[in-house]
Amino acid sequence: MNMNYALLLIAVPLAVAFLQPLFGMISKKFTKWVTFLTLAFNFVYSLCLLNYVMTNGPQIAVIGNWRPPFGINLYLSALSLFLATIIYFVGTVVSFYFIGIKDKPIDDKLSLVMLLVVGAAGAIVMTGDLFNMFVFIEILSIGTAILIASRDKGLSYKGALKYMIFGSIGSSMLLFAIGFTYGTLGTLNLAEIALRFHEINPTLASFIVLMFTGGVFVEAELFPFNMWVPDSYEGASPHINAILSGIVSTAGIYAIMRVFMTVFGINIGDRIVIYGKLNFNAILITIGVITTAIGELSALTQKNIKKILAFSSMAQMGVIAFAIGIGNQIALTGGIFHLFNHAISKALLFLVAAMIIRNIGSADIDDMEGFGRHNKFLAIIFAIGAFGIIGIPFFNGFWSKMYIIDGAVMRSTPWTYFALSFILGAALIEAFYYFRIIYKMFNDKKITAKNRIHPFAYISVALLAIVVLTVGIYPSLFSNILNHASAGIFDRVQYITTVLGMGVLR
Amino acid sequence: MISAIFFYSTAFVLFLIGLFGVLTRKNVIKILVSFSITETAVNLFLVTVGYIEGGKAPILTNTIGSIGIHNLKFVDPLPQALVLTAIVIGLGTTALSLVIAIKLYKNYGTLNITKMDGKI
Known part of the structure; x- marks a missing residue:
């Protein structure tokens, strides 16, 4: 199998994206179907590639036959393709939901940007080159800003501007980090940097890592760079928030995992330590705890459901940063x-x-009282999603949080136990505010619906709920992929030999 | 001949000026100008990183055989490509931010970000 066909995963969304204005001349509905079909193709194709990689080991796609470390390559491992599959799956579902929304004049442009964002996020998780990663992070952040602004309200422009401010500062810092890396090592290929990063002076290495945080922490919604989260999420349409939270932050966290662990890290004992003068693992744990604490406490005080979910999303990113900071394989799997x-x-x-807001015409959770009696199906689906995030046993979040706790306990230093207690306490707060929403929904109160909901919307959320329930009841479904994926981060030698072994220096 | 350290320090100072502007200015347009300054700083830095004195374009020609391949100073085109891309991306970002600034002015009637708070 020629792995160069994997380029289609990036080329098809980008190519179709810029044809959307032409399709838009036919009908706005047509562009939405095109978006859906393109992303569905990507989802199916990445699933096929994932299957191939699981049996044959990680592969690389060399572009234009410029073998690594020259030229650009895509690294296709279990982790990259697993995350790409998730990104395309969420993209497919959201674009299916998007079909059911009433047509607006700008919908062909929105489909364009949506394809760009999903395509760029997919490219970030597959690229093996720092320069490419920068370009795709930029495409992602510009596209995201357009998506946030697309609601055409004052608040959404304010959110978009905030996002642009953080994104621009972050990308300048990222470029500085790239410049320093190039200046010291003379290469931007991730595998070659991984091979030679420990040759750099530890102080400079720490400086590069710190500069790098600016670029990726914005997308990953981690503490000092997450001030855009409340305004942008509140300003954007709710189905755009699904893209922001499900796709953009996934790509950001992948960039942190791949660059900080595989490229900047060194294996010490059973865990990966980020190389440099500073103990960046401890910093990452601290950032994770701060992000989680801020996220959960802010969510507790909010009344707007979009803001509550936004802060909760931020908090989950903190939990993942904590897991990355611990750095052993179980925590990474988690x-x-x-x-x-x-x-x-x-x-x-x-x-x-989004459906509830559309149905009752308000985003305030006090107005949602009695919604569960009015529309049982949606309220139950909401409860399923909330249980999944909180980590109630036999829902999906339970198993992943168990992995993370397991990894943290294995690390067993006083600081990890202390941080872990914060993460668990935050999970309690999280359970409290989600249960408050669910309780309000099932209160006995008459509610008047304003707008009808399209059946496509029901199908898309039902699909996601089925995935949540399946993973919760049968968590070992993905255990093979997950083990391969975390080994892909952990086994730095394999990463380097896979990429450079194909190269000119073999 | 100005040494490279001059350009490095200029880039760093420019970056700090831009960052200061972004953090302290209240006017959206001034914030965007500060962004442009940071972008320029980064581009200057990248060009300086890739600069080799007396370097030549990395193209194989017939004359190379007589000089000997090890006596040649080739410039790696990678930083130049990086800077070109960064300039184009900077243009796109600035254009989009200015559009957002126009829309903000139409919605709020002001460009001062502190005065926008509290209004919806």
Whole structure:
């Protein structure tokens, strides 16, 4: 099998995206179907590639026959393709939901941007080159800003501007980090940097890592760079939030995992330590705890359902950063699993929230009192998603959080136990505010519906709920993929030999 | 001949000026100008990283055989490609931010970000 066909995963969405204005001349509905079909193709194709990679080991796609370390290559491992599959799956479901929304004049442009964002996120998780990663992060952040602004309200422009401010500062810092890496090592190929990163002076290495955080923490919604989260999520349409939370943050966390662990890390004992003067693992754990604490406490005080879900999304990213900071394989497996669970459950919650807001015409949770009596199906689906995020036993979040706790206990230093207690306490707060919403929904109160909901919307959330329930009841479904995926981060030698072994220096 | 350290320090100072502008200015347009300054700083830095004195374009020609391949100073085109891409991306970002600024002015009647708070 020629792996170069994997390029279609990036080329098809980008090519179709710029044809959308032409399709838009036929009909706005048509562009939405094109978006859906393109992303569905990507989903199926990445699933096939994932299957191939699981049996034959990681592969690389060399572009234009410029073998690594020159030229550009895509690295196709279990982790990349697993996350790409999640991204395309969430994209497919959201675009299916998008078909059911009433047509607006800008819908062909929105389909264009949606394809760009999903295509760029898929490219971030597959690329093996720092320069490419930068370009796709930029495409992702520009596209995301357009999506946020597309609601055409004052608040959404404010959210988009905030996102642009953080994104631009972050990308400048990222470029600085790339410049320093190139200046010291003379290469931007991730595998070659991974091979030679420990040759750099430890102080400079720490500086590069710190500069790098600016670029990827924005997308990953981690602490100092997450101030855009409340405004942007509140300003954007709720189904756009499903993309923000399910796709953009997944790509951001992947960039952190791949670059910080595989490329900047060194294997010490049973875990990966980020190379440099600073103990960046401890910093990452601290950032994770701070992000989680801020996210959960802010969510508790909010009344707007979009803001509650946004802060909850931020908190989950903190939990994953904590898992990355611990750095042993079990915690990493848990981190990847939690990333999957978060993407699915949060996309589900945001889509249900979008339907509820559309149905009752308000985003305030006080106005949702009695919604469960009015529309049982949606309320139950919302409860399923919420249970998945909280981690009630026999829902998907439970298993991933168990992995993370297991990894943290294995690490067993006083600081990890202390941080873990914070994460668990935050999970309690989370359970409290989700149960409050669910309780309000099932209160006895008459509610008047304003707008009808399209059946496509029901189908898309039902699909996500089925995934949540399946993973919760049968968590070993993905255990093989997850083990391969975390080994893909953990086994740095395999990464380097797979990429450079194909190269000119073999 | 100005040494490379001059350009490095200029890039760093420019970056700090831009960052200061972004953090302290209240006017959206001034914030966007500060962004442009940071972008320029990064581009200057990248060009300086890739600069080799007396370097030549990495193209194989007939004259190379007589000089000997090890006596040649080739410039790696990678930083140049990086800077070109960064400039184009910077253009796109600035254009989009300016559009957002126009829309903000139409919605709020002001460009001051502190005065926008509290209004919906």
